Amino acid sequence: MNRFALITAAMIAAASGAAAKDLTVRSGEHEGFTRLVVHVPQDTGWVLKHTKNGARLHVALKDATYDTSSVFRRLTQDRLTAMSQAKPGAALELEFGCDCVALAYLFKNTMIVIDIAPGSLPPSLISDVPLPVLPENRKHEPAPGSEQALDTLALPLLNQNANGFEDQLSTRLLQGADRDIIDLNIAAVGPRASTSKQEVFLPSDLEMNIQVTSILDDLEGLLGPDIPELKKRRDCVSSDELAFEDWSDGRPFAVQAAYLRSELYQEFDTVDTHKAMELAKLYAYSGFGAEAMTALNLLADQSLETDRVAAIGRVLDNGPLTENNPFAGLQRCDSDAALWAALTEGHLQEDANLTAIEQSFVRLPDHLRRHVGPALSDILVDGKKLEAARRVLRSVDRVNTQTNASLAHAKASVASAEGDAPKTEALLTEAIEASDATFEAPIALARLVDKRWRERGAISPKELELADSYTVEFRHADIGEMMQRTHAVALSLGQEFDAALDALAELPEDEDTADALNRVVLILTERAEDATFSRRILALPQKQADQLTTDTAIAVANRLTELGFSRQARALANRPQDRLRTDELARVRARAALLDQRPHQALLELEEDHTEEAIDLRAEALQAAGEFAAAGALMRGAGRTDDASRFYWLADQTDEAELAQSEKFDLVIKSTLGLTAEVGRLPDTPLADAENLLRDSAETRQMIADLLGTLVEN
Template sequence: MIRFAFLVATFITGATGAAAQDLTVRSGEHEGYTRLVVQVPPDTGWVLKQKKNGARLNVALKDATFQTGSVFQRLTQNRLAAISQAEPGGVLELEFGCDCVASAFLFKNTMIVVDIAPGTFLPPLTSDIPAPIFPKNLKENEKSAPKQSIDALALPLLNLNANGFEDQLSARLLQGADRGIVDLNISPVGPRASAGNQSQFMPPEVELNVQVTSILDELNGLLGPDIPMVKRRPPCISSAELAFDDWSDDRPFPEQAAQLRSGLYQEFDAIDKKRALKLAKLYAHSGFGAEAISALDLLGEQSLEAKRIAAIAHVLDKGPLTEDNPFQGLQRCDGDAVLWAALSEGHLQEDANLTAIEQSFARLPDHLRRHTGPALSDILVSGDKLEAARRVLRSVDRVRTQTSASVVQAKAKIAAAERDALRTANLLTEVIETSDATLEAPLALARLIDKRWLERGSVSPQELDLAESYTVEFRRADIGPMMQRTHAVALSLSQEFDASLELVTELPEDAESADALNRVVSILTERADDATFLHRILSLPAAQSRGLTTDTAIAVADRLIALGFSRQAYALAKRPQDRLRRGKRARLRAKALLLDQRPHQALLELADNQTDEANMLRAEALIIAGDYAAAGDLIRSSGLVDDANRLFWLADQPDHADLEINAKFNQVVVTTQHLTDGTARLPETPLADAENLLRDSAETRQRIADLFAILSQD
C-alpha cells in the first residue's frame, strides 16, 4: 500500500461553527493494518498530522467529543497503544505500539477512515525540495516544448527517491479526492497486482515500487456491517425515463389499440416501429403480457426500452425473470422502476427501498394492483416484511370487485409467516372453495397438505378426494406432477401406505419426487403397524432406497433394529452417499452388529464416539465379549453405580465394587463376600468345633436365602 506522511484536507467554510456533538470512533482489525472510522457530519473539515510513533486527528467541530470507549474491544494487535482527547474540541491523540504510520481518507463524505500500518515515519514535506534537474537536451529544446505542462506538474521526478515520489503523488491524489475532483477508493494494506505496464510513465532511474492503479472495486468493506460496501451497481432508472404512466391515456383500451393497430403496417408491409413500440406499451400497461411480447417481436432487434417493456410483460404473465433482466439490482433506487425490479427478481434485496416499492405500487392502475398485489405480497412475506405485505393486500382490497383466490392465498402466506396455524388453514380452505379459483385452488390444497404433513396431522376425506380429482384434472398440466405428489402425501397421512407408495413409484425421478418419497416413508415409519412397515420397507426398490435422505434412512434403520432386522438396518446406516450425522449412524451400525453378536466390530464402529449412548453400547459389547470388569468401569463412569457393581460381581471382582451406596447389588456383593469367608475350626475341642460348624452352616443357608431374595427383587 502507498505510504504517505500526512494528509491535509481543506477546511470547509463555516464548518468551524458547527454545533458541539459526540463523534463515535469505531475500530476494526484487518490483515496488516488496524482501521479506525470516525463518523462526522457531511462537509466537515479535518486534518491528520503525523508524529513519531503516533498521529493527531483534528476535526472542525466546536466542542466535539470523540467517543472511544469501545475502540479496544475489537482490536487484537498492538498497533494502536492508546487513544485519548484532552478536552472537548481538542485533537484526538493516537499513540502507536509499533513502528507504524497512519494514513487517512474521507469515505462518502461522512466518515474519516484512519489506517495504522507498519512503516517508517518520515518528516513532513516542506517547500525546500530542490528543483528538478533536467537533461541538457531538454534545456536546449525548452522553447519548443510546452513549458507550462512541466510547471503545472511541479513534481520532482528524476532527482527524487522512491519514497519521496510516493508521498508527493499520494498527497496530490488525496487532495483531489477530498475536493471532489477525482473519485478515489483506497484498497486495503498489502500487495496487489499491477494494472499494466507503467514503465512508460516512470523515470528510468526510479524503482518500480509505485503503482497508480484503478481499484474502485477492491474496497471489501471498511469495518463490516457499520460501513456499506462499495461495489459496482447498475444506474437507476428514473420515473421520467421509464414513463410508465404515459404508456396509456384516458381513452378506452379498444379505441387506443384500434388506432395503433390500424397504422401498424405501412407500404409493402413494412412495420411502423414507433407504433409497434407504443402498442407493446399499451398492452403491458393494460395487463396483456403475451400480447405485448408479440408486438415487440415485430421490431426485430430489441432496444433497451423494448427490453424493459418485455420484462414488465413477462412479469405480468409468467412471474419473475431468471436472466437478461434490465431491472436487475435496482431495488435500491427511487421511482417506478424499483417496483418492477422487485417483481422481476422475485425476492427482496437487503438494500431494497421499501417505501419506494409501496409508493410505486400505489400509483399503479386498479387492474394492475389487483394483478400484481398477491405476487408483491409473497415477495414481502419472504423478505420478512409482514406489515408491508398487509398494506399491499389492503390496497388490493380497496380496488377489488369480488373475492380473489390469489389475494386470499397471499393472506394465507402472511398468516403462515405469523405462525397462525388456524387462520392459515381457514384461508387455504377458503381459497379451495373460491368460485374464481383456477390454479389457486390446487396450489392452496398443496400448501394445506404440506401444512398437515409438517404438523403430523391428518387429512379429511373431502381433502383426499379433492387431491385425487386434481391429480386427474391436471395430469397434463405443468402442475400435474405436483398434484400427484400432493395426492401421495395425502394418502400417507390417511395411512393408505400401499396406494401412496405405488403413486410415488409412478412419479418422474427428480428432486421433488424424492422429497415426496421421503415424506411418505417418514409417515410410514412413524405410523404403520409392524407388518405393513416391514412389507413396504423390505420391498422398497433399490433406486428409492438410495433416494432416502439421511434423516429418513436413520429413522427407518432405528425401527428395523427395534424389530430385529440387523442386516437391513446396517445397510441403511452405512450408505456411501451419507455425510451427515456420522455419530448417530455409527451407533446404529453398532446396534446392528450387537444384534448379530459381533461385539468387537461394534467397538470399532464406536471408537470415535464418546456420547453417553455410545458408552452404553460399548459396555453392552464388552458384556457380550465377556469382559465384565471393563464394562463395569465404563458404566460406573456414566453414573450407573449399581449396574457397575453387578458387573463386578459377575466378574468375581467384589473389591472393585462401590459399597458406599445402599443399592441392590451392594447387598449382593456384601452377602457374597460373607459366603466366601472361611469357617474358623477348633480341632482341640471337637464338640465346640462341631457346634461351630452347625452354626456356620445355618448362617450360610440364611445368607443364601437372603441372596436369592435380593436377586428376585425388581
C-alpha cells in the first residue's frame, strides 16, 4: 500500500468516526445460544475481545453510544446478565452469567452478530503448528534455447502433494492475519462451492486430477453450532400476481356484494369456489377483515392465494400476525407485497423497500388509507423513518374528513420522535378526547402519563380521574394490566404514593410490573417528604426490593444515608444482582460505613475509586479516623491546597502546608503561631511587666478576632 492509499484510508476512518452515533442493540433467544445484533454503518471497524466472565466490543466510531433499552425484555436465559458502557465512545461491556463464549461475525456489512453460548474458548488454530520448512530450491540450468520461468516457479507445487502445500499456505495466511499484515476477507457463513467460479491458471503439463479446496472447508466443524446457516429467502410476489387493485371492479360495494352472494351457492347448495374467493377479496378490499375470513371458510381447499387474502383480512381487524404469515420476509420486494409484508410483520426490516411501500400505500383506496395509515406510520416511526411516516400521514390527511383518534395517535408518535413535546401532548390529548376513540384513548393516556414521568412533570386531577376510570372499564380487556400500571404511575405523579404502591401490590409479578414499581419508587424518592419516604421504603417487601433496578437502588440508598438509615442503605448497595455502576454503589456503602463510625471500612470501599466525590469521602474517613496528615497529603495530591493546608493545620504540621498558595490558611497559621508564642515577662520592673501583659492581651484578642473573621468569611 503506497503513501497515498494510507493517507486516504486514514481520512476515511477519521470521517467515519467523527460524528457521534447511536447504535441500537437487539437481542433474541435461540435454542442453545443468545444472540445480540448491533447495527453499525457500513465499513465500520470493530473488535470483540473476551474478558473474565464476559466480552468487550470495540467499535471504531467516535462518541458512539449503545441503545440497550430493549435487550433484556426478550431474554429468558441467564447467559447475558449485564451490559454497560462507561462513557460515549467507550467499549460495550458484556457480562455472562454462565461459562460461556461469544462468537461474532459481520452480516450484510451493517450488523455485528454476537452469539453467546456455553462452552470454552478453543485453542489457537496455529498455536501448535511449527513454521513450515520448504524444500531448498535447487538451481537448474535451463535447457539450451528454452526459457526458465514456468518450471522453476512451479517446483514447490509439483514437488509436494496438494494437502501439504495447502497446510503451509493456510498457516502463513493465518499468521499474517494474526499479525495484521494481511486481511482475510472471509465470506458469510453458508453453503458455497469449494472451488472458485473463475478459471485458475495452471501449467499446461499439470495432471488435472488435483482438487483445490479452502481451509475454511476444513474448519467448518470447528465453528460450532452457534452460527446457523442463512436460510433461503422467499421469492418476491409481483403486483400483477397479487392483483390487489382488481379485487373490486369499481362498482358500489353493495352492488358487488349482493351479486356475489346471490351467485355463491349453486345446485344442491354447493359453493361456487370462484365466487367465494371473489367475495372474500371484495370484503378484504373494502376493509371488512372478519367478513373476508368468513367467506374463506367456505372454501374446502387452502392455497397460497387464500393464505394471502386471509393474512390481509386478519391484519385489517387484528393488527400484525404472529404466525403463518405468507408475506413474511417480502418487505424487500418492489411490489405491493412490500406494503402488506410491513403491515403483517408489524415492524420495519433492514432491507425494506420504502419506495415500494409508500407507492403501494398511495395506490390504496381512500377508506383503506384511512384505516391502515396510522398503523403504517407507527411502523415507520419505530424504524426511525420519520420523513416517510410524515408523508404517510399527509396522505391520510388528504382523504380524511373528520378528527380521527388513531390518526391523532399516529401523529403524536411522529411528534414524539421529533422531540416536539408540546405538539406530542396536544395530539395525545386530542386522541383521548376524540369521539371515535375506543382502545386508542386509554393507550394515548398511557403514553401521556409515560411522557409526564420522563419529563418529571405533574398530572392534572382530570387525567388522574380518567386513568382511574379506564382501570375499571378495561379491567377484563387485554390492556387491563397496562391501565393498572398507568394508574399507579399517575398516582405517584399526583403525590398519592400510598395508593400507587398499594395498586402495584395487586398486579402479578412480571417485568412490566417491575418497571412500573421502579418508576413509582423513583418519584417517591424525589418528591415525597421524609416521613412518607422512610415509612414506605422501610416497609417495602423484600420481593419488591429485589425488583428495583441499580439506578433506583442507588437513588433510594443515597436518600436513606441522608436520613441516617445506614443499615438499610448498605443492604440496597450490596445486592448480588447489581453488576453495573459499581463505583457509585461503593460510595453508598462508604457513606453508610461513615454513619456507623467505621472510617476504615469506608476507606476499603473507596480503594479503587479516584473520582472527586470519592476523594471527598476518603478525606472525611481519614478525618474521622484522626489521620489529618494523611488527609492533607490526599488533598495535596488532588491539587486542593486550601483543604490540604487545613488538614495539616489540624495535624499540627504547619511546615507541610504550602502557605504561598493558600492566603486563607496563611493568615490562620500565622495567627495560630502568634497565639501559641510565649509572652515576654519583666519581673524586675512590675509596672512595665503589667503594661506588657495588657498590650499582649490586646494583641491576642485582636488575633483571635482576625482568626475567627477569616474562618467565617471562608
